[in-house]
Amino acid sequence: MTTDDLLELLRRHLPEIRASLTAAQFSGFQDSVLRLRAAGDDTRAVRGAVRQVRLALLPLPREMELRRKLDQFRSGGAAPSAVLPDTDRLAELIRLLDSVDWPTLDPESAEIARAVRQRLLTAPARGPEQLTGTAAEDPAGAGLIRLSDPERGDRYPDFQFDPDTGEPRPVVQRINRMLLSDQDPWGAADWWLGGNTWLRDTPAALVGRVPDARLTEAAAALIGDGGW
Structure with missing residues (x-):
């Protein structure tokens, strides 16, 4: 899976990400994506930024499809061409992140979050x-x-x-x-x-x-x- 595959995955699931993270967590996710843009064509920095994106999304409930896909995300010894993101695709994701309104956690996502916390507390x-x-x-x-x-x-x-x-x-x-x-x-x-x-x-x-x-x-x- 390439970095562009990851960006497309994030774009498609952005509403779920918004609804499942707290405001502080979502802000951290935004910062990690901006770090990816700042990495430019430095493959080492891009790999580090991708790592931060995945860390920022760890709070997503394990039951979510997106979280399962992120857990399976691997690149192994990917060539630089697979590591460096398409600048237009990355710019579009950042534009979407900047334009969304912060939502109230929908009932279904809130219930998933409560269930996860209750499981961990047992x-x-x-x-x-x-x-x-x-x-x-x-x-x-x-x-x-x-x-x-x-x-x-x-x-x-x-x-x-x-x-x-x-x-x-x-x-x-x-x-x-x-x-x-x-x-x-x-x-x-x-x-x-x-x-x-x-x-x-x-x-x-x-x-x-x-x-x-x-x-x-x-x-x-x-x-x-x-x-x-």
């Missing part, structure tokens, strides 16, 4: 009072996913911690930072706690069971490192 998790060591001293600095439960307050999914020491698992910290969990904890949690076609299992269930490098490669495949 996973085993710890409250702030249960954190120990470095996690208790500075949860944000430790690179931990923090989910806000309207009834129970902050929750930290259990898979992030070594069961013996209670310390954050280094591989989880590394991948959380790759997935920008500080900016989008729900998207990062959805990656860990959802089915993964690359791993053929739930990533959180594989921590400690497969080599750390395997998990890191799966996260890199999602966001484009190594492929884009």
